Amino acid sequence: MAELSIDPRENGVHSLAMALEAFNKLHINPTDIFSLKDSVLRAHHSIETLSKDIVFQINPALLLKDDQKTPLNCLRNGYKNYFGGRYFTVLEECQTIGIEKNLDLLKELGLIGIEDSDFKSYKESIHQLVIFRNRAQHLGLSADPERVKRILGNTIPQSIEILQEAYDELSDRCPDHNSFRYRTIKIKDYLKRNWPDSLTWLDILKKEYCDLVQRAIAFFREVEFLNQPLDIGIKDYGKVGVPPYYPEIKLSGFLNQNYDLSAIIKLKTSEEFAWKVEEELIEIGWPYNIKLLIDQPKIEESTDMHGKSIVKGKLCLRGYVKCERLENVLIISGAEKEIATLRDAVIAISAKIEYVMEANVDSHHLSSESIKNARGQLNIDLTAFAKGYEEAETAEINGKYTVDLDETNTSFRLNTFMKPDGKTPDLDGNYTLEWTINALGHLRFK
16 A cells, blocks of 8 residues: 655645634634644644745755754754655754744745734744643643634734745745746645635634724723732942943833843843844834933931931933733733733833932942932833734724822932042942832723
């Protein structure tokens, strides 16, 4: 009996059809855990197989993991066994990159033209799909069906468009006089020809996702969430390390985000942002741009024999934090499903106070002791987008959070050296400022 075989394109599109069929069963019966499992496994397999097929045809070596000890030996041995009839592909025993890096390759090679912000959001959904796939593939699986359907709704339709664009681009790169041809496929035509119902299931998947987007848009229109807590911790060490200089910030409460020193260093040394000056960082989408401004403190006469003085001044924090998605960042009870659709978010932060504090001051140091009086305001402006598959299904979401600040809900500690004159705090070099804000206010959406 002859061997049965299936090529990578048929293999991938078959899994795509099975993913859509499993989704349809899950749509009919949301308690069908086996359909949930099959939809995740099949969707992942489909996207990984088709994307790897495209890169493989360009050069199989591009699929090898960078950390593989002897990639060339593996590839050489693969070719030897492939031509000897023992392997089906030259990479049969090689370790290859995962689905996320493979999609990055398609973007880097110029095979897909998706906007960077849309690609980041798409990749985040792919990452969630990978997490659920790994659970189902290797152990067990526990998942919210609505969340899985939301992930499928954001990955499968976009993957079809992205992969088809890449295949078409491959075809366009083969001039007529070239005897070599890349192998391509028309994904939707193949689905329609072999599994006619799959396109109907695809439409249901897209509609369910877009319905969720529309519900999220309506949910965040002219709504107010009362008594939302927000704790902000700021640490600044002045001009320490390599510029540009940024303070650490931690948000907890209805916003949950943490940029500590290690996170900032990791960002600054990443491939995307390394060796860039501040203007270049902002231009290419730097996600963290928080600045702390300390007005020169005014020191009055000592209040006692121990050198304690009354010091007056101003603190100002301003800037923004960008997030591709707000899931697990914006925390509002009962709004988890709607929040999961929000993307391309910008959290603009502004905090200002005028203060009177008691501090230990001598000709060498200034060290704050206690805050006697503070007056100011905290403002948070939140902007995000809920995006469907059509322009009419997309809308901007705007929220605002404003809280008055005083000595009961904000405090700070400042330690710095004095300038050579022994009278002026030196804020041009190293210092330590720890500023906390414990706010409680209303979050209002337009």
